[in-house]
Amino acid sequence: MKKLDDLVDFKTGRQKRVIYSDPAIYEEELEKIFGRCWLFLTHESQIKEPGDFIRTFMGEDEVLVVRQKDDSIKAFLNTCTHRGNRLCKADHGNSRKFVCNYHGWSFGFDGKLNGVPLEKEAYNDQLDKSKFGLIEVAQIASYKGLVFATFDETAPSLEDYLGEMKWYLDIWLDAMPEGTELIGTAMKVELPVNWKLPVENVSGDGYHLGWAHAGAMTVSSSMEVGGLAVGNATADNSGAVSVAGMNGHAVLAALDGQSGYGFYPDPKMAVDYLEENRATVIDRLGEYRGKRMWGSQINMTVFPNLQMLPGLNWFRVYHPKGPGKFEMWTWAMVDKEMSDDLKQMILNNVSRTFGPAGLFDNDDGDNLQAITEQSRGWRTRQMDIYTNMAIGGEHSRDEMPGVVSEGLICEQNQRYVYRRWLEMMQADSWADVPSYNNLQEARATEAK
Amino acid sequence: MKKLDDLVDFKTGRQKRVIYSDPAIYEEELEKIFGRCWLFLTHESQIKEPGDFIRTFMGEDEVLVVRQKDDSIKAFLNTCTHRGNRLCKADHGNSRKFVCNYHGWSFGFDGKLNGVPLEKEAYNDQLDKSKFGLIEVAQIASYKGLVFATFDETAPSLEDYLGEMKWYLDIWLDAMPEGTELIGTAMKVELPVNWKLPVENVSGDGYHLGWAHAGAMTVSSSMEVGGLAVGNATADNSGAVSVAGMNGHAVLAALDGQSGYGFYPDPKMAVDYLEENRATVIDRLGEYRGKRMWGSQINMTVFPNLQMLPGLNWFRVYHPKGPGKFEMWTWAMVDKEMSDDLKQMILNNVSRTFGPAGLFDNDDGDNLQAITEQSRGWRTRQMDIYTNMAIGGEHSRDEMPGVVSEGLICEQNQRYVYRRWLEMMQADSWADVPSYNNLQEARATEAK
Amino acid sequence: MKKLDDLVDFKTGRQKRVIYSDPAIYEEELEKIFGRCWLFLTHESQIKEPGDFIRTFMGEDEVLVVRQKDDSIKAFLNTCTHRGNRLCKADHGNSRKFVCNYHGWSFGFDGKLNGVPLEKEAYNDQLDKSKFGLIEVAQIASYKGLVFATFDETAPSLEDYLGEMKWYLDIWLDAMPEGTELIGTAMKVELPVNWKLPVENVSGDGYHLGWAHAGAMTVSSSMEVGGLAVGNATADNSGAVSVAGMNGHAVLAALDGQSGYGFYPDPKMAVDYLEENRATVIDRLGEYRGKRMWGSQINMTVFPNLQMLPGLNWFRVYHPKGPGKFEMWTWAMVDKEMSDDLKQMILNNVSRTFGPAGLFDNDDGDNLQAITEQSRGWRTRQMDIYTNMAIGGEHSRDEMPGVVSEGLICEQNQRYVYRRWLEMMQADSWADVPSYNNLQEARATEAK
Amino acid sequence: MSAQQAEMDVYVALQRQLYQEARLLSAEQYDDWLAMLCDEVHYEMEMPQRRLREDKTNNWAPIKTPIFNDDMAALLMRIARFKTGFVWSENPINAIRHIVSNVEVFNTEIKDQFLVHSIIEVHRSRLDAERKRLTAGRQDLWNKTATGYKLLKRTAVLDDSVVLDSNINFFF
Amino acid sequence: MSAQQAEMDVYVALQRQLYQEARLLSAEQYDDWLAMLCDEVHYEMEMPQRRLREDKTNNWAPIKTPIFNDDMAALLMRIARFKTGFVWSENPINAIRHIVSNVEVFNTEIKDQFLVHSIIEVHRSRLDAERKRLTAGRQDLWNKTATGYKLLKRTAVLDDSVVLDSNINFFF
Amino acid sequence: MSAQQAEMDVYVALQRQLYQEARLLSAEQYDDWLAMLCDEVHYEMEMPQRRLREDKTNNWAPIKTPIFNDDMAALLMRIARFKTGFVWSENPINAIRHIVSNVEVFNTEIKDQFLVHSIIEVHRSRLDAERKRLTAGRQDLWNKTATGYKLLKRTAVLDDSVVLDSNINFFF
């Protein structure tokens, strides 16, 4: 699909609108991106006991993620190998086995086909059950609690896939000794929007906060966040950074150590927790991350569809449902050490800010839907749109990996996300996909 | 469409899931299958009087089936030849003529264009009305009360199309001297399911009964049906047969002479009727069919979309509405000789078991919908599914035509239905479509 | 797309049904017809003051039409040039500027990008705002109050595009000194219908009035209209004409000078107005148009999607929403001179006859929807339909431009509309599109 | 809010009246329905506009665009049309259901005249599987008369800015 | 119309009864629901037909096609099926809501027996984002007994000629 | 079922109260709505879960996931946001209708405190032809006070496991 070349231009930050509406491009995405990348499945804390399972999606494919007896985790296509029925209709739960509703084939939660009704009478014992176990994903792995899988056995290891992003992920996943957990269940919302638009937004769009969310910020902001102001009257980019160029992953980060709770109307309880535990975190992550980043407002994007806001404790994955539709699943993720009261307070605040009735979340839907709709008209779809803010500001910092620009308000990250999108779409296989696990290399590439 | 070759494999009973979701394959089906095969239109009993009509579908094409003055039956596309308006919006009824709502062109119920408003003033009598009659189907014919039509004038005769299936159809259509009739009106249900899935199911899937319908069987089964048991705990295949290889038509039959009413909670009235009339039936159909088959639980499939359960008195046709949608129309069919009380009792039971709120029917929808949905995902759609039960058990029996396997629980029939599907899809014309009206020939073919 | 050749045959008045349902043909229409033709945007009276705007569509593209400070009118794609958000969500109103909801970019109502939040802090003043103004249409122009635009800068001038149709448009637009105005707001209705069907209908289908609208005519007709009668029992074509061959534009006209109000139950007030002002109109338009046409039942069609009924004071535009869907927007258009009472009476009557609950309009929807649906079936879609009424009756009249046939009941106009459709669809550019601004020429062309 | 709620028996009676009216309309019992109307009845519904909250200028559409703006004569004409037998779009009958909810009844300055708020949803089953649904708010004035409650005025507001049915061959 | 409206307290009581019945059905409290039925209850819903108004001939479907045509035994059988635990299509529960409106209550010739009209809409949330909705009219006979009002007969009419759900694992 | 029905006048009064509340919410008359709430009001709606009936383990989501979990302060904050004039998604107004049905009223152990069940459907007309509809069940506690009935607690249950609107800029 060389024609893709003119759809995205990294140097100028240009995109053609058709990438948000064209069905053929979307089909290609299902194969080249969702069929190849490591996709988030669940957090280990959601499936603690053997038999605990969650039903989720990889692209449009439905999968069951199940905790095994040996504490390992497996993921299967949620479909019976006999006539293809959906195997499990529950969103999550605990089950010793999965029995198909159509003919009663019974699969262990290890995916093995254990029971076939009338195996003797009807199949004359000729059925080789070992050939009809559930279909597993090609690779599955965890990074500090987060479980990912890919359909592509040639995909690089999860560690390599995450690359330098791990340094940032650790700010949340490895800050406290006991690590993190998701609490409650997913808040699921379906939007008539192309899946790339929310990813673009959270990956780097600090610019919209002061305007699109002016109403919410007015009533619920409790402290300054990375130099943002209601109505974008002013902005101070000195205390924050945009970081990208890490295999499509990206980070937006304030550097004050507290502003993550800036959108909570009453963050005291959370801020106290930060300061009580900061010493521990500095021990584990060092001065810079422990002091300046832990607790700050940070947006983390793991390409292609996982986004997290430590501090705010917000955690979200997107499941595409067609070129103009996706489901977003949102959770609160917390440190296990937190008190039950603090966890409840955080869950309430995550819901109140970015849940289905969230003061902030309710500002974004119409904008993203409108962009999707405005990528369809015959004339409009030919238009280019741009993420060209602060082009040329990219540099590196010794204290952190990745390509850096100053401030939360800067479109560098979106440009790098779209570059990765193009790289994946144009590659015939993983062999053609560049790795940016080494910053020099990455910069070299840009130089070109 | 040679690529179809790898979509269905007769020998191993394999199918690719994409046949249940791909729009291009569906378009091909409309032309190669619904555009060529003999399709059920109505039962003669539904349109007794001249002018009686029913509005139905052949594939997605809407047709009017009308009883003529000379008692013959005609079928027309339900569309005006002027600007193409739908001609009749009623589901059925009696009408002397069909007048178009748009400009008032008036067609006799023989399809002739009789009246054109302002023919003189506006058309200056230049309109050759004989050229604007309603469009008739290419061929129409009845077999013992069942009216079929085809859009293909090169299609074989209905008799040849049904072939050896007639021997089985007669067990219902020709058992009693006065023959059969449909009572009541169609129970119509729309399902988000590919049309082949219910056909596959009823054609040969005795396997799902004990499991998928365990709840219904528990409360309403009144006698043993072909060796089935709730939960498929056990099964006895000795008293029943699966029969296929007859131009895609198939039969599933118990051989006890009563079990057709086994799913009626209180079948006494119906069973009495069987025994009172069995002598007559033996006279007409001979010992074997009269004793062992008449009254038994039997599933009959006339390729591609008509299915009947004599005994249970259930009669159903499927109208495709896209790759992932169809309407199913269900009736009760009875012997004309039956008393009004028995007919009413049968109608109530057909509705209660397999109607829109049927104890049994309500178990199938979700399974078939799930299979359809699980044929869409990028990864899942690449999966194969199998109907490989009891492969190799095919044989012939002197007492009955067709390829036979023992028992109701056996996937032979599904394999033959998909083989026919592939034959129709690959044929450029009827000339390329093999006929299996001679068993030897049929077996020879398999041998290959 | 030469294959289009067999889709429409001008000589015999034949069309293939697939033009009403095929998605590829529709995509082609968006480019070749809605992407090239002059499309109606609004009436100048709807946007009187600087900053008055209306949100409307050109094909499926959303545009803002805005009155400028210098009283000129501009039209912009209703989409932000930053990330492509919908700019204005109001249907109409008055605004000094359009501020995007996503990041607050602020555009003047002249389309200039005036304000970019944090232009200095975030864009480092590197953003060339002059390059990010709103996207204007290629050409915009007015004809006596009606504002049109085109996306094609190579399109002929509006005057040339309208050609001889102007002679007819003036019967309404230029009859009275102060000209016309739209009153009230658009009555919007969405129909599951192909957009060409209502255009065909109003362009020349006097034939359906007596039949399709028999109920409405029975209760609300107050005077004879161009020889029509309820039930099409009779018709007198002497007092009316069908006129076409004018670049796809068409006219259907009674010649009595009053029948325009024939569908108003109580037209006295309107008819009095006609006679009080007829002298003035004769002065301006001359005897023929002033006496015989002003006030008559007249259907005017401006290709491709604008239709007007002077007399009835009905005004309608169609916006396509896919091959099988469109929105129709209906207004009452009146002479500015009319009294407020008369204007209100007219608005009530336009609504009561052809509004969403209109006595007449409510008769058409089902017919047009049915034609659309009956253009989809595999067999039905292969059928041809015809507009072959009174072929050969075409002639010219010295007193009026265009190709003329006698009477309101005559399908000449539809044939010419479809000829134009084919010419536009087959043309690679406007250079290939024939002009019929000279009748001789036009006739010559037909002769071929 | 300041409006005063009607007595309970009046509230209940008018609630029942509205339900009965709905059933009559669904059953096309138009003569019975007409008997529920005052001779001076005014029946109106206007086309909604989507405008910016801050945009209060009146140079936009000073005239309201009616979907209905009927007096008794106009209502009789609509019903007469149905009775001609020529309204092909309603043959066969499109099964229709008038679903009424949120009935509120308040007193007015005028004795025996009551302000009635309600919501109506119209569900129609069209050909085969096609369905249509329209939702509207209603504000009525009902007069208590010797022969029962009679509708004096109905102002309905359609809850769509684009009408999503191809005809409105019914009343709200 | 000639039917005589029941006393206000009866009207209100039966309105509450229908709402309570709806909540019990939505909550699958079938035993509590059964306690609201007369032993001789008749529960029926038939398949709608679309026929031309002028077509009054009876050579078309003299027998009515039932969706439900149940006596107590049949209702008990349906409920017994739900209780087997083998109805896989209802596991997990499809969240269901029985929305009742337009309740009207009239006296009948029989003392303590009341004719009750109502409309019911059933909303079901199925897997993930899938929803189903069915609308029906109901005409009931309720008897006033020492142990409260009991349903004697229910005749429901589905407002679709094609059923738009894959099962009707519930009651209207 | 054992719960005891409230007196008829209380039932009718609270039915009217809920209809009035719905109209105030549809009209964005938030101050009037606030006047209907107790200061200690608790307003909650939680995200539904689809789980197997037999799966009673509690190692799944011991914490409930709230869509709303608001006290008066939180409600005031939501309303304050609407009043900032910066909520672009609600400008123009998305015509909204709060459709209330199945109101039931029961006494509680506490005098002058009533348990109220109801169903609410929210219909919104968005841009052009777009519509959204959400259905929910509600269980309320209302206190009878000198200044009328006041809402003490509302527990709503959304009838979808995936929210089918892009925002919930309104109350149920």
Ligand code: FES
């Ligand atoms: S499809 Fe699962 S057991 Fe047959």
Ligand code: FES
């Ligand atoms: S379309 Fe049927 S008469 Fe014209």
Ligand code: FES
């Ligand atoms: S999209 Fe309009 S300002 Fe960013």
Ligand SMILES: [Fe+3]
């Ligand atoms: Fe946002």
Ligand SMILES: [Fe+3]
């Ligand atoms: Fe089954």
Ligand SMILES: [Fe+3]
């Ligand atoms: Fe018309």
